[in-house]
Amino acid sequence: MREPILIVEDDNTIRVTVGNFLARQGYDVEVAECGEQALALLKERSFGLVLLDLRLPDMNGLDILARIKESDDQPLVIIMTAYPEVRTAVAALKAGAYDYINKPFDLEDLQELIRRAMETRRLRKEVEWRRAQSNDCVIEGLIGESAAFRQMLDMTERIASAGKIPVLIRGESGTGKENVAKAIHCRSPRADGPWVTLNCSALPEGLLESELFGHERGAFTDAKQMKRGLLELADGGTLFLDEIGDLSLTLQPKLLRVLETQSFRRLGGQKEIRVDVRFVSATHRDLPAMVKDGSFREDLYYRLNVGAIDLPPLRERREDILPLARYFLDKTAPTIGIELGGLDASSEPLLRAYGWPGNVRELRNVVERAAILARSELITANHLPREIAIDQPSSKSVAMPTGTDRVRPLVEIEAEYIRFALERCAGNKTLAAEMLGINRVTLRNKLRESDERPES
Numbered sequence: 226m227r228e229p230i231l232i233v234e235d236d237n238t239i240r241v242t243v244g245n246f247l248a249r250q251g252y253d254v255e256v257a258e259c260g261e262q263a264l265a266l267l268k269e270r271s272f273g274l275v276l277l278d279l280r281l282p283d284m285n286g287l288d289i290l291a292r293i294k295e296s297d298d299q300p301l302v303i304i305m306t307a308y309p310e311v312r313t314a315v316a317a318l319k320a321g322a323y324d325y326i327n328k329p330f331d332l333e334d335l336q337e338l339i340r341r342a343m344e345t346r347r348l349r350k351e352v353e354w355r356r357a358q359s360n361d362c363v364i365e366g367l368i369g370e371s372a373a374f375r376q377m378l379d380m381t382e383r384i385a386s387a388g389k390i391p392v393l394i395r396g397e398s399g400t401g402k403e404n405v406a407k408a409i410h411c412r413s414p415r416a417d418g419p420w421v422t423l424n425c426s427a428l429p430e431g432l433l434e435s436e437l438f439g440h441e442r443g444a445f446t447d448a449k450q451m452k453r454g455l456l457e458l459a460d461g462g463t464l465f466l467d468e469i470g471d472l473s474l475t476l477q478p479k480l481l482r483v484l485e486t487q488s489f490r491r492l493g494g495q496k497e498i499r500v501d502v503r504f505v506s507a508t509h510r511d512l513p514a515m516v517k518d519g520s521f522r523e524d525l526y527y528r529l530n531v532g533a534i535d536l537p538p539l540r541e542r543r544e545d546i547l548p549l550a551r552y553f554l555d556k557t558a559p560t561i562g563i564e565l566g567g568l569d570a571s572s573e574p575l576l577r578a579y580g581w582p583g584n585v586r587e588l589r590n591v592v593e594r595a596a597i598l599a600r601s602e603l604i605t606a607n608h609l610p611r612e613i614a615i616d617q618p619s620s621k622s623v624a625m626p627t628g629t630d631r632v633r634p635l636v637e638i639e640a641e642y643i644r645f646a647l648e649r650c651a652g653n654k655t656l657a658a659e660m661l662g663i664n665r666v667t668l669r670n671k672l673r674e675s676d677e678r679p680e681s
């Protein structure tokens with residue numbers, strides 16, 4: 226979105242001619258015929274560029290330039306000056322003006338100068354947000370083969386290209402909501418714009434508000450400098466609001482206003498700042514239930530939820546488990562300097578059968594840990610954590626009596642269960658002890674006791 230231009234010029238003909246010319250070029254133009262009007266407008270709105278006459282009826286243009294330079298937005302300034310004032314123009318350049326143009330000028334020359342100034346401004350902003358966040362449009366991976374996952378991807382593609390409608394991504398923790406949000410940005414027409422993220426549960430309310438809206442100098446005790454908020458940094462791109470369900474009831478109406486008007490004020494500021502931002506939010510919470518119990522505003526919920534994407538938990542798309550596990554293994558191997566071993570046939574059914582309460586994030590952690598344990602060998606059941614190796618329906622039945630069984634002594638069941646754990650770990654006592662939640666010495670003692678015990 227083009228930033229507005231302010232023309233400060235007391236000469237009626239020049240002000241109107243330049244104003245009309247720039248408006249025809251598609252610029253959003255405001256005009257002021259004296260210094261006082263100019264300063265009032267600069268307080269009210271954000272400008273990208275100011276065309277400034279040096280001789281104004283009530284003020285010297287250099288004084289206005291100084292005020293602009295002190296301001297927080299720092300719009301670029303092009304001085305419009307008559308020939309005998311070149312010296313003053315040079316002084317203006319020294320004082321921080323972007324350039325100057327001699328009156329009378331060709332409108333085409335002015336247009337070229339404005340184009341260059343706007344490009345400079347855009348690059349400066351770009352450098353600023355690049356510093357704040359990385360914008361590499363690399364989606365870390367969207368791996369999945371299940372019908373549910375493919376349907377979700379299809380929906381993501383369609384929503385990505387659907388203008389800038391807000392999107393709400395719902396799914397349990399670790400299901401990949403952030404990856405999907407990034408995919409929406411990268412596959413949308415605003416992929417070249419900034420990708421900015423904010424986790425609404427990570428900061429206390431006050432800090433979160435100033436992160437989002439920015440603040441003016443002196444807005445509160447610690448506000449020594451003006452700071453642009455993430456809304457400004459996301460201008461022309463996408464703002465990802467993670468854990469939106471954790472946004473406080475105080476901040477909810479403030480966010481709603483931005484969604485509705487695409488404009489806001491910095492904390493402690495009076496100026497209305499317009500932005501062009503696509504909002505993508507994510508939550509693992511049940512927002513409709515929160516709306517019912519009054520902890521989430523209904524109007525905000527409907528605003529955020531124009532495009533909705535549901536990410537199913539991993540246990541509901543088990544076909545994705547092995548492709549994901551292989552993908553994480555491929556990625557891990559080079560980082561820990563091993564040749565790729567792969568998954569052993571014994572580990573595959575365990576991975577597929579496990580419930581994955583932590584979803585894809587848990588799977589990634591399990592595979593990385595297993596790769597470290599296995600080095601370049603195949604990953605077997607022995608390399609998987611206890612809960613995955615044991616928490617299987619078949620294993621649970623080992624120690625469970627059926628209706629016809631006699632009640633057996635605990636030590637007997639314990640011995641049987643220890644043998645089962647050892648089998649699972651191919652005889653590795655350290656791993657078996659870990660799986661059983663006891664230390665190795667205790668395991669050894671229990672094995673010795675069971676060996677010494679007479680057969681019942």
Ligand SMILES: Nc1ncnc2c1ncn2[C@@H]1O[C@H](COP(=O)(O)OP(=O)(O)OP(=O)(O)O)[C@@H](O)[C@H]1O
Pocket residue numbers: 365366367368369396397398399400401402403404405467507509549585586589
């Ligand atoms: N389909 C996928 N393909 C490849 N990697 C994935 C996939 N889904 C998730 N991941 C990976 O799993 C991890 C967790 O994903 P992500 O952080 O996006 O989850 P989330 O749903 O946003 O979690 P939270 O709610 O805790 O913020 C990340 O490392 C991510 O790269």
